[in-house]
Every structure is written in structure tokens, then in C-alpha cells.
Amino acid sequence: MSDLPRKAVTRTAKLATLPLGFAGRATWGLGKRIGGKSAEIVSRELQQRTADQLFKVLGELKGGAMKFGQALSVFESALPEEIAGPYRAALTKLQDAAPPMPTRTVHAVLAERLGEEWRELFLEFEDKPSAAASIGQVHRAVWHDGREVAVKVQYPGAGEALLSDLTQLSRFARLLGPLIPGMDIKPLITELRDRVSEELDYALEAEAQRAHAVEFADDPDVVVPDVVHQGEQVLVTEWMEGVPLAEVITGGTPALRDRAGQLLARFLFSGPARTGLLHADPHPGNFRLLPPADGGEDSGDGSGDESAYRLGVLDFGTVDRLPGGLPGIIGEALRMALEGDAQVVYDRLCEEGFVKGSVDLDPDGVLEYLLPIIEPTAVEEFTFTRGWMREQATRIGDPRSPAHQLGKQLNLPPAYLLIHRVTLSTIGVLCQLNATVRLRDELESWLPGFLPDPDPEQVSDTEQTPVSETVPEAVSLEKSAGGVAVEADA
Structure with missing residues (x-):
């Protein structure tokens, strides 16, 4: 592959093939119908061809195009089952792989950022990348002190490419809408575009990763590689072996x-409470499952002692800064919702801006x-499934449903944009895993306001209330999964 396409006209031309290709495939489909093929068969063939072209273009461009594709990849569980297969396969390709940039380009970046003698910093350096993502790719190496490391190298022109791609994609948002039925694509693209400068800043990423590495250093369940060296366009961290979450799925x-x-x-959920930061890019490519720290037996297929496996976490390029942890109003509103106190829930949503002052809704x-x-x-443990996710998407996405009409009148405040995306993405991944999770346990431990306030005046009202997820997050999930146009206050 050639260097990352940087000229706006080149990248725009590639992205422009998406709507043109869609029109061409629609014409092809009409011909197939005239030729006698059923609507169902033609529809599935169109979906397959659309998925193949979309992710071929996004993967080649990297930049914002691929970042958009990765963000979508966790939402495939909301797709109707008859079309989920083609998209699932195409979306998964974007989670952990993309065409690499040429070796000469990698060497040029390393020489510019680490010095002409950059090779002296490494005992070994693999030119073939181990992973490629939206704005950079990772090379395996051995640092001069003998540590195995991951060297993330940012694509030249990545910033320009990110902005160009996301600007173009926002213009095609209506055409991309059918990609995830019932989902409003434009707010997702806008939020990604607003995060460009942070995504490109490896100093900020190193700071966030160090904070997590220190906090989770002795954690029995979570592993975060420490930062070894950081420079502009280059980030060196400890290497971490493990089974990619996509393979676990x-x-x-x-x-x-x-x-x-x-x-x-x-x-x-524990990250904000422990570090003041929320990891805001929870797609499967950023997680690994690691065997027990004591080297316990493992057959290689995960059939060893699963209860001792650990979660490895990568890529801290996008985080939400929450010095006080997740907002306490989230846990409180959720608790009140589970207790059935409609008026208190409504009041809290109004206070936080989820219901605008000009809108009057029925609390019940x-x-x-x-x-x-x-x-x-609301239960001790819950099994997240694609079927459950589709039910929610259908319930909120059907323009004829009362839920859809009500959801259109709700608002997403700017302070909750990343919390919204992380919650939705996490639920999407849990559904992909088909995982049975004791979610309430985690929220009781880490979500402020989730448990009753010990104040004696409040204990009598909340003594028996198990609490969990977040009402604002729930609003966000339903709005995104159901196609509600999310508006952020200025």
C-alpha cells in the first residue's frame, strides 16, 4: 500500500465512492429483481456488497474513516439478524487490522522523532506491524534494557486525514444511516471530530496510560502496560501478550x-473512581484476555481456570476527564428509576439538561x-444478548412507537457525550460476548449515588434499593440504538 492518502481531493474521491457505489448496487439489485430473484435474496446480496465496499474504503483510508468504522463495529449487535452476518464480518476487520504504511515511512518518522540513531534505542525492532489502527500502527520491539515493548507510530498527516474524513462522512450521514438501522449517525461523527486534537496528542495519551498503570499495578483483575518512552508521533509502552477480545467473542x-x-x-466503571479518567474507546481491539498471573494451566482455548483470567487494556488516546468520578446524579437517578419514583427521576433529568426547559413530558x-x-x-445477574439489544433498538427506533416519539424530545448534554458513547459501546460489546454479568455488583462498588445515602433521614426511603446503571447512560443508549436525533446544548 502507498503512504496514507493525505490530499483532501484524494480522500474525498475515495469516500465519494460510497454513495455512488450504493446507487450502482441499487440499480444492480433492480436488475436482479426484474430477472426473477426474490426481494429477500437481493436485499441480502446488497447488504453484503455494501459492507464489503464500505469497509474496504474505510480500512484503506485509515484516519477518521477508520475511526468511524471502529466506533460502529461495537453496534453490530443491534442489527436485525438477517443482515448482521455480513456486517459483523466486515466490521470486525476494522477492529484490529488495516493495511500498513510502508517501512520507509515508519523509519522516517522514527528518525525524525527519536533521532537518526534511533536503532540504538532498541535491541530488536520488527518492521512488520503487529497491529494497525485509525491514526497509527504498532511494532513489536525490544527496548535497550531488554524489555519487550510496543512502539506506536503515528501516520504522517493523520490529523489532516482525521478532519477531512470526518467532515466528508458527516455530509454522507444520511446515506450511511442504513448501516445501523434506527441509529442517528451524525452525532457520532461530530463527537469523533471534536476529539481530533486529543486523539493525536501522544503526551496526553501517555499521561492517561501512566495514571492507569500506576493505579492498577497490583490489581488482580486488570493489567495496563506502563509507558516506556513518549515523543511526538511515537509512543513506546510495555508489550502485553493476550487473547484479543474479538477472538474471545x-x-x-x-x-x-x-x-x-x-x-x-x-x-x-471503576476507572473514573480510581483514576479520575474514563477510558472512552471500548471496542474489542483495545482489550486482551490474559491467563492467570501465577502461570496456571491453560489449554490455549480459554478452557483453563477462566475465573482467574485478567483483562488487559490498551489505547488511552481518548479519555473523559472526571476528577470526581462518574456524576453522582447518574446513580441516584438510576436508583430512583428502579424504585419506580417517576417524578424524582424526571426532576433529575430536567436538572441535568436531559429534558429541556421548553419541553414538558409525562414523568410516568x-x-x-x-x-x-x-x-x-434490576437483577443480580443479566445475560446480554444480541436479541436483547435488537429488541431495544426496535422499540426505540420504530417511528410509530410511543418510545420513539418520546425519545425525540430528550436531549443529550455535552458533559455526557463521552459517558454516553462509552456506555453504549460497552453494552454493545457485552452483547457480542453474550456475557452473563453481575452488573449491579460493579455499580454498587463504583457508581456514586447508586447506593442509598447513609444519612439517617434518607436511609428509611432507600434502605432496600439495589441500584445499577445510569439513567443518563440509558437515555443515551436508547437514543443511539433507536435513531433519536441527539442534540447537544451549546
Whole structure:
């Protein structure tokens, strides 16, 4: 492959093939129908061809195009089953692999950022990348002190490519809408575009990764590689072996998938409380399952002691800074929803801006809207399935449904944008895993406001209330999965 396409006209031309290709395939499909093929067969063939072209283009471009594809990849569980297969295969390709940039380009970046004698920093350096992603690729190496390391090298022109791609994709948002039926694509693209500068700043990424590495250094369940060296366009971290989460999704035992789901929920909800940061890119390519730290027996297929497996976490390029942890209003509103206190839930949503002042909604209707999606928090353990995710998407996405009409009147405040995306993405991954998770345990431990306030005046009202997930997050999930146009306040 040639260097990362940087000229706007080149990248725009590639992206422009998407709507043109869609029109061409529609014409092809009409011909097939005239030729006697059934609508169902033609529809499936069109879906397959659309998926193949879309992800071929996104993967070649990398940049914002691939970042968009990766963000979508966790939502395939919301697709109707008859079309999920083709998209599942195509989306998965974007989670952990893309065409690599040429070796000469990699060497040029290393020479510019680490010095002409950059090879002296390494005892070994593999020119073939071990992984390629949206703005950079990773090479395996051995640092001069003998440590195995991962060397992340940023693509030249990545910033320009990110902005160009996401700007173009926003113009095609309506055409891309059918990719995930019922989902509003444009807010997702806007949020990704707003994060470009942070995504490109390896100093910020190193800072966030160090904070997690220190906090989780002695954690028995979560492993975060430490930072070895950081420079502009180059980030060197400890190497981490493990089974990619995507492989656990497709081939892991039920017990291993349950373990992965439990640890994923634990990490993402405990992170803000422990570090003041929320890992905001929870797609499967950023996680590994590691065998027990004591080297316990493992057959290689995850059939060893699954309860001792650990979660390895990669890529801290996008984080939400939450110095006080997740907002306490989330846990409190969720607790009140589970108790059936519609008025308090409605009042909290209004206070936080989820219901604009100009809108007057029925509190009981809002609670009815929320309850199905917060179901995982109302029980001791819950099995997340693609079928359950599709039910929620259908319930909220059907323009004829009361839930759809109500959801259109809800608002997503800017402070909750990343919390919204992380929650939705995490639930999507849990559904891909088909994991049975004790979500309430994690939320009782880590979500502020989830447990009753010990104040004597409040204990009598909340003594028996198990609490869980977040109402704002639930709103976000339903809005995204169901196609509600999410508006952020200025």
C-alpha cells in the first residue's frame, strides 16, 4: 500500500465512492429483481456488497474513516439478524487490522522523532506491524534494557486525514444511516471530530496510560502496560501478550466470555473512581484476555481456570476527564428509576439538561421509556444478548412507537457525550460476548449515588434499593440504538 492518502481531493474521491457505489448496487439489485430473484435474496446480496465496499474504503483510508468504522463495529449487535452476518464480518476487520504504511515511512518518522540513531534505542525492532489502527500502527520491539515493548507510530498527516474524513462522512450521514438501522449517525461523527486534537496528542495519551498503570499495578483483575518512552508521533509502552477480545467473542468458552464481560464492566466503571479518567474507546481491539498471573494451566482455548483470567487494556488516546468520578446524579437517578419514583427521576433529568426547559413530558412515560433498557441493573445477574439489544433498538427506533416519539424530545448534554458513547459501546460489546454479568455488583462498588445515602433521614426511603446503571447512560443508549436525533446544548 502507498503512504496514507493525505490530499483532501484524494480522500474525498475515495469516500465519494460510497454513495455512488450504493446507487450502482441499487440499480444492480433492480436488475436482479426484474430477472426473477426474490426481494429477500437481493436485499441480502446488497447488504453484503455494501459492507464489503464500505469497509474496504474505510480500512484503506485509515484516519477518521477508520475511526468511524471502529466506533460502529461495537453496534453490530443491534442489527436485525438477517443482515448482521455480513456486517459483523466486515466490521470486525476494522477492529484490529488495516493495511500498513510502508517501512520507509515508519523509519522516517522514527528518525525524525527519536533521532537518526534511533536503532540504538532498541535491541530488536520488527518492521512488520503487529497491529494497525485509525491514526497509527504498532511494532513489536525490544527496548535497550531488554524489555519487550510496543512502539506506536503515528501516520504522517493523520490529523489532516482525521478532519477531512470526518467532515466528508458527516455530509454522507444520511446515506450511511442504513448501516445501523434506527441509529442517528451524525452525532457520532461530530463527537469523533471534536476529539481530533486529543486523539493525536501522544503526551496526553501517555499521561492517561501512566495514571492507569500506576493505579492498577497490583490489581488482580486488570493489567495496563506502563509507558516506556513518549515523543511526538511515537509512543513506546510495555508489550502485553493476550487473547484479543474479538477472538474471545468468536471462539471463547461461555465461562471465558462471562469473565471477559464482568472484567470489562468492572474496569470501565471503576476507572473514573480510581483514576479520575474514563477510558472512552471500548471496542474489542483495545482489550486482551490474559491467563492467570501465577502461570496456571491453560489449554490455549480459554478452557483453563477462566475465573482467574485478567483483562488487559490498551489505547488511552481518548479519555473523559472526571476528577470526581462518574456524576453522582447518574446513580441516584438510576436508583430512583428502579424504585419506580417517576417524578424524582424526571426532576433529575430536567436538572441535568436531559429534558429541556421548553419541553414538558409525562414523568410516568419517561420512566416507562427507561425501564426496559435499565433491566440489567434490576437483577443480580443479566445475560446480554444480541436479541436483547435488537429488541431495544426496535422499540426505540420504530417511528410509530410511543418510545420513539418520546425519545425525540430528550436531549443529550455535552458533559455526557463521552459517558454516553462509552456506555453504549460497552453494552454493545457485552452483547457480542453474550456475557452473563453481575452488573449491579460493579455499580454498587463504583457508581456514586447508586447506593442509598447513609444519612439517617434518607436511609428509611432507600434502605432496600439495589441500584445499577445510569439513567443518563440509558437515555443515551436508547437514543443511539433507536435513531433519536441527539442534540447537544451549546
